[in-house]
Amino acid sequence: MSSIPYWRLSGFYFFYFAFVGAFSPYWSLYLQSLSFDAVQIGVLMSLLLVTRMFSPVLWGWLADHVGKRVRVMQIAALCSLASFCGFFGGESFAWIFLVMLTMSFFWSASLPLMEAITLSHLGDRTEKYGRIRSWGSVGFVLAVIGVGYLLEFASIVWLLWAVLGLKLGIVFFSYQLSEREVIQYSTGLDSIRQIYAHPEVVIFLLSSLLMLFAHGAYYTFYSIHLADNGYSKGAIGWLWAIAVLSEIGVFFVMPWLLRRFRVKMILIISFACAMLRFILIGYWVESPAVMVMAQVLHAVTYGAHHVAAMMVVHRYFHGRHQAKGQALYTSIAYGVGGTIGAVSSGYCWEWLGAEDTFFISAAAALTGLMLLVWRFK
Numbered sequence: 016m017s018s019i020p021y022w023r024l025s026g027f028y029f030f031y032f033a034f035v036g037a038f039s040p041y042w043s044l045y046l047q048s049l050s051f052d053a054v055q056i057g058v059l060m061s062l063l064l065v066t067r068m069f070s071p072v073l074w075g076w077l078a079d080h081v082g083k084r085v086r087v088m089q090i091a092a093l094c095s096l097a098s099f100c101g102f103f104g105g106e107s108f109a110w111i112f113l114v115m116l117t118m119s120f121f122w123s124a125s126l127p128l129m130e131a132i133t134l135s136h137l138g139d140r141t142e143k144y145g146r147i148r149s150w151g152s153v154g155f156v157l158a159v160i161g162v163g164y165l166l167e168f169a170s171i172v173w174l175l176w177a178v179l180g181l182k183l184g185i186v187f188f189s190y191q192l193s194e195r196e197v198i199q200y201s202t203g204l205d206s207i208r209q210i211y212a213h214p215e216v217v218i219f220l221l222s223s224l225l226m227l228f229a230h231g232a233y234y235t236f237y238s239i240h241l242a243d244n245g246y247s248k249g250a251i252g253w254l255w256a257i258a259v260l261s262e263i264g265v266f267f268v269m270p271w272l273l274r275r276f277r278v279k280m281i282l283i284i285s286f287a288c289a290m291l292r293f294i295l296i297g298y299w300v301e302s303p304a305v306m307v308m309a310q311v312l313h314a315v316t317y318g319a320h321h322v323a324a325m326m327v328v329h330r331y332f333h334g335r336h337q338a339k340g341q342a343l344y345t346s347i348a349y350g351v352g353g354t355i356g357a358v359s360s361g362y363c364w365e366w367l368g369a370e371d372t373f374f375i376s377a378a379a380a381l382t383g384l385m386l387l388v389w390r391f392k
Contacts, residue, residue, distance in 0.1 A: 226320060
């Protein structure tokens with residue numbers, strides 16, 4: 016581990032996902048405090064995902080083209096911080112829309128570039144990825160619990176200051192990283208279009224799109240769903256934390272799981288657990304015990320799925336295509352899938368209600384499972 020910049024990589028993940036832990040669960044509550052309705056909230060929250068349709072591809076292409084992944088990520092992180100400051104300048108829907116769109120364009124670049132940088136540093140030691148990535152989960156847990164209790168006693172506007180501090184941490188650690196020479200593989204010389212068109216890659220990307228579509232309602236309305244059913248902000252924070260604590264656990268056992276199970280089997284189990292999880296959230300929200308059980312399943316629906324997905328991307332996209340491969344996965348899964356899931360969940364929430372919205376999420380997970388069983392090898 017001595018040749019790997021373990022703490023610098025881990026520090027970036029810590030603050031990146033601490034930002035997610037402070038932003039994703041509570042930002043919809045902040046938007047609700049500005050008197051936006053469910054459709055407006057769904058549209059605004061989807062901007063984090065809309066930009067992932069094109070932003071990672073653009074930034075990934077630029078990073079691979081100039082061969083300076085770290086420098087490109089640093090610029091994106093700094094611009095994301097600067098644009099976030101715009102939230103202090105107004106509260107109208109149009110203004111919030113513009114600021115979220117700008118911030119998200121730069122923010123969307125960071126993670127796929129960081130994944131490529133981390134895997135370049137690891138080389139053949141990809142089994143260590145989960146341990147480094149787990150620090151992101153630790154950051155998420157601390158942020159989601161801390162901000163939850165902060166908002167119990169302070170105005171929701173303090174969320175802006177908490178997130179700003181975490182943004183500063185992202186920028187700081189991005190400037191602690193150094194460039195890593197890209198190892199060229201023979202397959203790295205293949206046309207990127209040939210890789211995109213590979214049947215295994217197509218099926219994998221479609222299933223990933225469906226998994227993130229299924230999570231759209233969860234990331235957008237889960238906190239509101241809990242609050243509407245009598246849960247305090249502190250309890251909401253703990254439920255989010257339980258999910259990520261479970262995720263941390265699975266990151267540490269993934270090397271063992273990957274040695275004993277095929278990636279296909281791990282992906283199939285993650286989709287099956289997603290079906291169960293969203294049904295539980297939709298129909299048994301009144302039971303805290305069931306909500307805890309549903310959040311524990313996050314270990315599989317996100318943690319195991321994410322690590323398995325990274326192994327698939329790393330398998331097919333080598334050398335000079337590595338950043339583009341990470342960008343493509345982010346754009347298709349989080350961008351297209353997450354955006355459609357978030358926007359459609361807003362309309363479903365208004366017209367059908369919470370139960371049917373989460374049932375649709377479960378149905379999407381079932382479709383992804385069937386695709387994997389049918390064609391993925």
